[in-house]
Amino acid sequence: MLKVAQKASARTQRKPRRTRLGRVRQRVARGLPLVVLTLLLLTLGLGVRVNDPSALGQLRNMVFDEYQRFHPLAYDPGSPVRIVAIDETSLEKYGQWPWPRVRLAEMVDKLTEMGAAAVGLDVILAEPDRMSPENIATLLPAGAKRQALEDALVDAPRNDFLLASALSSSPSVLGIALDKAAPDPGVGDKSTAARAFANPKAGFAFAGDDPHEFLPAFSDFTPPLPMLSQAAAGFGALNWLPDRDRVVRTVPLLFQLGDGTFVPSFGVELLRIAQGASTITIRSSNASGQSAFGEKSGVNMVRVGALEVPTTADGAMRLHFHPSDAGRNIPAWWVLEGIVPPDEVAGRIVLIGATAPGLPDIQATPLEEAVPGVEIHAQAIDHMVFGTHLKRPDWAAGLEAVVFTVLTVVFAVAAAALSPFKNIVLGVLLLGGVAAGSYFLFVDENLLVDPSFAVLGGAVSLLATTSWVAVREGAERRFVRNAFGRYVAADLVEEIAANHDRLGLGGEIKPMTILFTDIRGFTTISEGMDAQRLTTFINDFLTPLTDVILAHRGTVDKYMGDAIMAFWNAPLDDPRHAAHAAETALDMLLALERFNHEYFEVYPPVSIGIGLNTGECCVGNLGSNARFDYSVIGDDVNVASRLEGQTKTYGLPILVGPRTAAEIAPHGYRVISLDNIRVKGKEIPIEIFALVGGPNHPVAQSIASAEPSIEALTRAFRANDLTAMAIALTALETADTPELRPLVTIYRERFDILTLPSAEAAAEPEAVRALRDARITTG
Numbered sequence: 001m002l003k004v005a006q007k008a009s010a011r012t013q014r015k016p017r018r019t020r021l022g023r024v025r026q027r028v029a030r031g032l033p034l035v036v037l038t039l040l041l042l043t044l045g046l047g048v049r050v051n052d053p054s055a056l057g058q059l060r061n062m063v064f065d066e067y068q069r070f071h072p073l074a075y076d077p078g079s080p081v082r083i084v085a086i087d088e089t090s091l092e093k094y095g096q097w098p099w100p101r102v103r104l105a106e107m108v109d110k111l112t113e114m115g116a117a118a119v120g121l122d123v124i125l126a127e128p129d130r131m132s133p134e135n136i137a138t139l140l141p142a143g144a145k146r147q148a149l150e151d152a153l154v155d156a157p158r159n160d161f162l163l164a165s166a167l168s169s170s171p172s173v174l175g176i177a178l179d180k181a182a183p184d185p186g187v188g189d190k191s192t193a194a195r196a197f198a199n200p201k202a203g204f205a206f207a208g209d210d211p212h213e214f215l216p217a218f219s220d221f222t223p224p225l226p227m228l229s230q231a232a233a234g235f236g237a238l239n240w241l242p243d244r245d246r247v248v249r250t251v252p253l254l255f256q257l258g259d260g261t262f263v264p265s266f267g268v269e270l271l272r273i274a275q276g277a278s279t280i281t282i283r284s285s286n287a288s289g290q291s292a293f294g295e296k297s298g299v300n301m302v303r304v305g306a307l308e309v310p311t312t313a314d315g316a317m318r319l320h321f322h323p324s325d326a327g328r329n330i331p332a333w334w335v336l337e338g339i340v341p342p343d344e345v346a347g348r349i350v351l352i353g354a355t356a357p358g359l360p361d362i363q364a365t366p367l368e369e370a371v372p373g374v375e376i377h378a379q380a381i382d383h384m385v386f387g388t389h390l391k392r393p394d395w396a397a398g399l400e401a402v403v404f405t406v407l408t409v410v411f412a413v414a415a416a417a418l419s420p421f422k423n424i425v426l427g428v429l430l431l432g433g434v435a436a437g438s439y440f441l442f443v444d445e446n447l448l449v450d451p452s453f454a455v456l457g458g459a460v461s462l463l464a465t466t467s468w469v470a471v472r473e474g475a476e477r478r479f480v481r482n483a484f485g486r487y488v489a490a491d492l493v494e495e496i497a498a499n500h501d502r503l504g505l506g507g508e509i510k511p512m513t514i515l516f517t518d519i520r521g522f523t524t525i526s527e528g529m530d531a532q533r534l535t536t537f538i539n540d541f542l543t544p545l546t547d548v549i550l551a552h553r554g555t556v557d558k559y560m561g562d563a564i565m566a567f568w569n570a571p572l573d574d575p576r577h578a579a580h581a582a583e584t585a586l587d588m589l590l591a592l593e594r595f596n597h598e599y600f601e602v603y604p605p606v607s608i609g610i611g612l613n614t615g616e617c618c619v620g621n622l623g624s625n626a627r628f629d630y631s632v633i634g635d636d637v638n639v640a641s642r643l644e645g646q647t648k649t650y651g652l653p654i655l656v657g658p659r660t661a662a663e664i665a666p667h668g669y670r671v672i673s674l675d676n677i678r679v680k681g682k683e684i685p686i687e688i689f690a691l692v693g694g695p696n697h698p699v700a701q702s703i704a705s706a707e708p709s710i711e712a713l714t715r716a717f718r719a720n721d722l723t724a725m726a727i728a729l730t731a732l733e734t735a736d737t738p739e740l741r742p743l744v745t746i747y748r749e750r751f752d753i754l755t756l757p758s759a760e761a762a763a764e765p766e767a768v769r770a771l772r773d774a775r776i777t778t779g
Helices: 002-012 020-049 054-070 088-094 101-113 132-139 142-154 160-166 189-194 227-229 265-275 330-335 372-387 396-417 418-445 452-484 491-496 521-528 531-551 577-598 636-650 658-667 701-719 722-735 738-753 759-763 764-773
Strands: 080-087 117-121 172-179 204-207 218-224 234-237 251-252 252-255 263-264 279-284 297-304 307-310 315-318 327-333 349-354 508-519 555-560 565-566 607-622 628-633 652-658 670-678 688-692
Touching: 020 452, 054 418, 054 452, 080 330, 088 330, 101 117, 101 160, 101 330, 101 349, 117 265, 160 172, 160 189, 160 227, 160 327, 172 227, 172 265, 172 764, 234 263, 234 265, 251 701, 251 738, 263 279, 265 297, 265 372, 265 452, 307 372, 307 759, 315 372, 327 330, 330 531, 349 555, 349 722, 372 636, 396 418, 396 452, 418 452, 418 565, 508 521, 508 636, 531 555, 531 577, 555 628, 565 577, 565 670, 577 607, 577 652, 577 658, 577 688, 607 636, 636 652, 636 670, 636 738, 658 670, 658 688, 670 701, 688 701, 701 722, 722 738
Parallel strands: 080 327, 080 349, 117 172, 117 349, 172 234, 204 279, 607 652
Antiparallel strands: 172 218, 251 315, 252 263, 279 297, 297 307, 508 565, 508 607, 555 565, 607 628, 652 688, 670 688
């Protein structure tokens, strides 16, 4: 019969059926605050990105500066640019700066003779040379000596004329300084020079939108002396536009004056002269072949001779700096003394500028705190020639916003699906991946894609969503501890709290094993006690039995006077719920023995009956909106209660239903089929079993000896084999096992009815028919 019960159990086992609508509502209610938080984070983050505050720009610069420090550009010895450095040794040999312009003229002549493609003087020559012969006499006090010196030098060539002569025969470029201040009408020479500069030597053409709307504008400038301006082949602005931290990161290629005149930078003008070009072309948005869709997005390219240089919207170029390299420099004294290898100059652009410490035009770059301005000009020309400058593409800002959005959504989803620790680990990996991706784009493609906004915004989103989930889970765990602390063991409460997402508090149908137990003869025991002693007795009795239930992962449903109702496989799933319930029942008998031994002088001996049944039940929070309990209901709960009541009839302490018997047998528990009974409220009779032992509970010798006879008795009764039934009854009655007397009495009465003579049986037709046809008793 047990095999049949096992097959029936296998057929009836089904996956839990959940109240789907309730589950959906519960999940929506649980996840809605997280969705709102995520949308709020996205709104705030994208708002910051669109406004792009200065703090975000400074942070972006800091990140890109670090990239340059980690991966600076390597100096290329094949650079087309050399610097004639007015260094400390040169100053020691030829005196302090500024030098007489005749010495500058000498250097220009020598460089031109060696075949320099262009020679640029990184100095402002706006005033006459004080060291020129006509000015030397003015350094003396008025008198005869001064007059004599003036007479002697009257025919000496002026230094500025000598420099102008050298410039006129050289591909030379002079520097000018632009100024945002209003011009000073009181400085006549400057105003005259300004008018002379109204027609710059470089021609300009532009395509697309008018570049005047985008280029940095200055209202005034300081040009060279008119004779020098006329002699030089070109002019270039020496201005820097450092960021707020005074670090030079970008080099403007073009400027404009207040009257709309375009002014090339020093480097651009040198490139134009070196190539023999006459025109500089500016391409802006909406030029032919451009797709700005009518939006005025700024300058995007400057063409100098054969070179096309991509630019930022304001016509600048972001440099990828390399550390200053002495290999580029030619000491000025080498030039003056004629010891420069000609191939160091021939065909190259040569800049003459001060590099000695303490001289003007010292700038800060992302790599170095103090760099001569002439070095930056040289690197800028290298970038235009080699195309190694850094580019921040138009799509960078959009990509950064998209990455932030994706990270925020991923972190929100992960916060709902993963533990806070796993979410933090995932977040660190993703944020690190974003930073690494940005760095690799910098190294491999010279692209500037800012990770700081996405990483910081993503980190805020990660912490916010993870913290919210952690707070929510903390509250849910406290709720679980409060809700289940009365029902289950402390360690199981912690396990439930850690896995509260697996709870089906809203109600679910699932296979469960239910236990009922109460005291035999409780009415008689309680009659001899007053209320206080009875309460103490109940508490002393229930405590050890409850401890056994909790020790085996059981959930105490309720106490009903002297009775206990418990169940397994909820709130957490327990695949071995039937086995754990069976072990609990056997351990409860041992606990009862200890109770009787400990309190034998205090309370009368106590015996209990236990009913176990397994089946599909509804479990969840049951009650009203104001008050509810976590409990279980269903027909199989009622069957467990009936089985507990039948322990009085059959005299054995533990009775189990057929599915329980089928599920615990493979785990080493011994059950004996006793009878078929029809419980109240059910039409179909069920087979009942006695649980008599388990892996940790050896079967009593008397039961083990009688087991074959019991099985023979029940088998013979069901088969209506009166002869075999008589033999089995005789064997059991002869053994006279006290705990089996109620069972033997039941079957002896049935045997006597079945063996009545026909006349006597006719007097009780219903009882005989029930015994012969159904072989059941009513419970």
